Amino acid sequence: IFAEFKQRYGVMKIHHELNLELQPLQRRCSPRRISRLMKELDSHSVTVNKWKAASASKTKVEQRPNLLKQDFSTTGLNQKWTADITYIQTKRNGWCYLSTIMDLHPRRIIGYSFSKKMATDLVLKTLESAVKNRTITGDLIIHTDLGS
Template identity: 80%
Template sequence: MCRVLGVSRAHYYRYKAHKPSKRSLEDKDLKQRIFRIFVEFKQRYGVMKIHYELSKELQPLQRRCSPRRVSRLMKEMDIHSIAIKKWKATSSSKQAIQQRPNLLKQDFSTTRLNQKWTTDITYIQTKRDGWCYLSTIMDLHSRRIIGYSFSKKMATKLIIKTLESAVQNRTITEDLIIHSDLGTQYTSDEYNKRLNELHIRHSYSRKGCPYDNAPMESFHASLKKECVYPIPVFENYEAAASVLFEYVHSFYNRKRIHSSLGYQTPLQVEITTIANQMAA
């Protein structure tokens, strides 16, 4: 056989007797763990989040793995987090926009729950029902989505429904602020009347300044990248509603870790915060 293959017998026996190195065996085990985490989180996690989850697994085994090694192994397996840029729908309104009070002024820091909320609407495309609209409210302390509504129409009724869903599950404090952009739904008399009834102060982004509502912009970017864009286009409103509900309530709030929260989930932050308040 060696003669047919054109190799020496010594080379053949060295190859046959070769044993994988400790490093290569470790890499093989790590690749299996990394791939399982990658699949478990539906290809939504990149190097740093996978490294965090992997470290939790390795800690009881008194093992370590650096982010650089995770990155190398992911490249060898040719896996990476979902990252697709698509066209962003924008309002075509040419109506003059009146500036309104910006109470937050890009200060997203908080000391407790129900101190600062932020809200916005994003566009979701479907085949049969055209553009549909997702309205959400986030608590800036935990980054949890506490208000949620999905509709075929972008009307004031949509954001009021979102507000009511948030109010049902939260305690309204005297100094609560909700921040939004200057969209016509948010500047409507109907919406602001309801905020006044709830004693919630309304803060607005400056015209053309998405950084004033950066946490919500970040949430929408994650939702589009991890949930919407991997699907070429939703068949209809019902299909989109089902996938969005699962992403927000089952994944984002409960499973998705956030670097800004010390690699905790929004739900973990809320549980810890409430426990600390009860113990105080």
Template identity: 45%
Template sequence: MQFLHETYNYSINGLCNVFEVARSSFYEYQNRKPSSRDLENDNLKEVIMASYLESDKRYGAPKIHKDLQAQGYSVSEKRVQKLMRELGIQSIIRKKYRPTSSTKSVTQERPNLLKRDFTAKKLNQKWVTDITYIYTLSDSWCYLSSILDLKSRKIISWKLSRNMDTQLVLDTLEGALSTRTISDNLILHSDQGSQYTSNAYNKYLEEHQITHSYSEKGCPYDNSCIESFHATLKKECIYAENSMGYKDFDSCYQSLFQYIEGFYNSRRRHSSLNYLSPNEYEKLEA
């Protein structure tokens, strides 16, 4: 009514009659001071928005709730959800992989040692690896090879290349071995792509006493953790920033570096790690 009064010069008395509101109630509402709860919500909204923007709009209520708790705020997750709705913000949503039993009869050509057990008792006990495609306008398709530690969910090595060949996966493995002290009986799990079944790759694994495990052919659920990471990366980084594709190889590399090293490993909270980032989790395990 205040808007109608100020904009169209309608009388307060006439507007109260039209909307069947007592004049005393209108003036009481107009003059009321915000409650302590209202003031607290306004403050929380600022902190929630800061956490949301700091995550590049990737965080939903559970992770923002953990952020607030880490900053000393005592607030429920439901309240965070409510305030996010009032702010009109939500996380970037992606469809998660949900393992299902295969209906096809697939011949087991190579051993699947993980058998969809994606847990690990210690670091450097189980690694998973895969390659994904990324399009660039100037350089066409580029290929990202990644290795993830199943204990910490950290991307311990990644390489971007213009060629999807055995050298790409060898370089990725060399990168992992250059920064990690591997344990006995380390298992590396991959699909049965030609890069991973090549003699050069398996010879390199044998030289470093790493046991190779394989997904069944045509069954991405056997390697769902690394598949899930690549899906998350595309949703939160690649598609969110470049709906038409990256300009070139270099701009793609810079974007992936900022996401993987600057956010995913160092700051992205994982529910499976009690909402710690992979780097934070590994510090506790050290």
């Protein structure tokens, strides 16, 4: 049954299907037995959790001019940085968030922070991390998508 349904069925669905097959034979199989057998066979159902978009911010985002205008070229360090937040789904904590800042000259991550909550503090920690790693002299553009 597990293979027949492309490894999508878990214990309860296999229990239901198996008992439908065993019913004419007047036999039954418990979910506990199915669970134990699945553990012994190291069989895990493939589950896909639906992605949920983060709730929209209640504060209005102030529009800023796009200073980069798709020009990602640089002549040295600390001229142009980009920042973004990545959503990462984990088994233990659900959705977590990774905030990063990249220097466009070497195209390397220079600051990051990770959190269970997407909050302003996450981005501020990332900026602090980047500033600790670099000595900034002259003009610096930090480009974001004006998200949260």
